[in-house]
């Protein structure tokens with residue numbers, strides 16, 4: 087198990103006590119450290135909130151494997167009845183994770199202010215997979231899966247006191263923070279939307295950090311970042327996992343400079359992505375100032391509709407958006423194929439991105455929850471399971487739609503409403519999740535696309551896509567212009583296959 091050798095030093099159920107005020111260690115002149123040896127004068131002791139009978143002990147002396155509170159699951163040792171709070175529990179990821187963790191025995195709580203439902207409505211759209219009200223969702227989770235979720239409707243930005251009270255009441259051992267606006271186009275509509283996204287995301291997160299400092303400093307925070315923070319460096323340099331590795335050096339001005347451990351450069355591609363960059367710095371600083379522990383999860387573009395739990399009953403389904411603001415590319419492509427809109431490649435369509443399926447993202451989150459960072463540790467992972475060019479994906483979706491669903495799927499290039507390189511190298515590293523956390527992707531992209539076709543072709547869902555298909559062609563330009571993009575070219579799919587094979591060879595690492 088990837089976390090067998092973690093110790094109480096990592097465990098959120100621990101109260102760390104010692105001769106040093108370790109939260110002020112940055113300012114302290116006293117030597118700070120974990121217990122070094124029996125004679126060491128300055129070290130930290132632990133007290134277990136779950137096993138107070140142990141008294142004070144050395145936090146490095148008990149491993150997760152030894153501790154009866156940590157129990158084996160397919161995703162590593164997990165704290166028995168672990169209390170996990172999900173902020174943004176009503177969203178695409180939040181609801182899926184709630185059911186996933188609940189089925190592993192976690193005690194799940196969550197908050198949401200239904201912003202996502204409101205924003206999609208503002209576009210005049212709806213989730214094409216129907217979802218229930220939260221009351222109905224909670225009821226069905228209990229009835230179908232036996233999962234009880236403690237939910238409060240709270241706006242984390244504007245109701246900080248209520249959030250603080252709820253966190254204090256639940257005392258979560260991990261907090262998953264999904265409560266942000268996830269849409270790049272939404273942040274580029276106009277000044278009001280840009281401000282709304284940055285305020286909601288940046289200040290909401292900042293408020294949360296202060297609450298965690300005051301109420302649950304030992305809880306691990308899993309904060310959703312994005313691969314889009316890094317952009318697509320035209321130099322082709324590696325996209326490291328948040329920070330430069332220890333041996334990275336810069337040669338400049340005749341000298342060698344160590345970059346090890348520094349945050350890597352960011353080059354975000356929208357005001358939404360900028361909000362994530364700001365979050366990175368705020369979380370990084372909070373870990374440093376207050377010894378909070380956090381994972382910043384640089385997730386790639388997500389796709390898919392399945393986990394065992396959300397597929398268990400129509401009332402448990404998670405949302406799926408396909409409009410120009412909130413739909414992500416693969417989800418949109420499948421919907422477009424079903425209602426006969428040629429798949430929309432923006433610009434040349436040679437943009438390359440990292441992707442991950444919904445189910446695999448849930449597994450990664452679980453593996454990280456099971457392996458909390460050390461006090462003060464700001465850790466980063468690149469959460470993707472494969473790298474594809476957009477053309478490759480368009481081709482794949484078209485091929486599956488044609489071959490198995492008898493659809494005449496076309497692919498078109500349209501004007502790119504965004505400002506982004508559409509021809510660039512992309513050397514993303516995503517080694518930590520497999521190497522350090524035991525993750526191997528389980529979802530085959532072609533199979534998941536096939537399953538999406540199956541679900542989205544159902545008459546009721548197909549009808550819901552038809553109803554909103556006028557919202558698929560984008561008209562939100564980064565320049566501020568508001569007009570539908572024009573078609574540049576309808577692609578010859580046979581030519582695409584040849585080109586695609588070339589590109590595939592180049593970028594498969």
Ligand code: USQ
Nearest residue numbers: 268269270312313314385386387414415418430431432437
């Ligand atoms: N694109 C098309 N055609 C479409 C839609 C998108 O060519 O019909 C292109 C975009 O120009 C972009 C790429 O596909 O180059 C991805 O666009 P997207 O809308 O699927 O995803 P993006 O805006 O990048 O944002 C999504 C999520 C966001 C998350 C991000 C991860 O909405 O929350 O942070 O994926 S990443 O892209 O790795 O930054």
